């Protein structure tokens with residue numbers, strides 16, 4: 001079976017972008033591949049979350065992943081920090097990563113722009129840690145959203161560089177993966193960029209939002225005043241969301257209305273809001289249920305970490321040998 005790795009930073013609540021970019025693929029992949037899915041708690045530390053919040057965030061995200069359909073019997077679901085081999089590989093790969101290439105990464109440049117007072121080395125070497133998460137299991141497929149494409153390219157570069165330097169065909173080049181052709185990018189409801197954890201809270205739909213909040217957010221979504229003509233991006237976004245959570249027939253109806261110039265965006269948003277409520281509601285309720293059972297969540301994490309460590313430590317044995325750390 002091919003090996004699959006993916007992670008989500010523990011920076012807050014999961015949102016619809018995380019679901020459709022990543023988790024939806026996890027759920028399908030778990031039956032087909034050997035999967036390692038983790039909560040990237042180390043990655044979240046570059047922005048120094050309050051220590052009081054970290055455990056709660058990580059546990060909730062484990063619950064959210066299970067509520068969204070991950071079966072902990074089929075996949076290893078774990079916290080990144082429970083696998084110290086990742087840190088060892090990260091340290092080793094850092095010697096193969098160049099300052100210049102790391103400074104050029106768009107997500108790094110964006111963070112520097114937004115937060116010039118916190119340009120720490122962890123932020124700079126973020127792609128190296130991410131490559132280590134993946135390569136430590138010698139994975140080939142990485143289900144992620146469109147925004148992670150560049151990071152995957154870097155992981156392939158580091159893998160290749162390691163192979164070349166140490167004269168071995170050891171790490172495969174991991175590929176970003178999505179069922180269907182293209183990687184997904186879920187738009188924000190305000191029409192300004194992608195949905196994300198840190199941007200405008202009212203423009204992001206979280207898997208934890210209650211029904212009324214979902215309705216409120218969707219009704220505030222950017223649409224358009226005129227109907228017909230070329231479809232504005234904000235309207236295309238609403239259609240994209242509706243085709244993900246709604247019925248094909250409803251989508252088709254609103255498309256016809258749009259083409260005929262008779263579409264009423266208020267009606268469309270009302271429909272989208274109800275589709276969203278029906279989609280998110282069960283995941284939210286299941287999460288709340290699972291969150292009550294910390295013992296169970298910890299059991300999942302321990303079993304996941306054990307499986308991940310077995311795979312990671314086998315890789316590190318080989319990596320140390322290839323590098324020449326082989327003294328006894």
Ligand code: TYM
Pocket residue numbers: 005006007008009010016017018019020021022040043129130131133134142143144145146147148151184185186187194195196
């Ligand atoms: P993160 O935590 O920002 O997001 C987790 C996953 O959700 C996807 N995603 C989206 N997909 C589509 N549309 C959106 N608006 C959207 N927003 C988020 C992301 O693409 C991602 O798949 N660096 C990673 C975490 C990570 C990782 C890894 C991923 C750490 N190590 C190893 C894969 C393999 C990140 O910050 O994702």
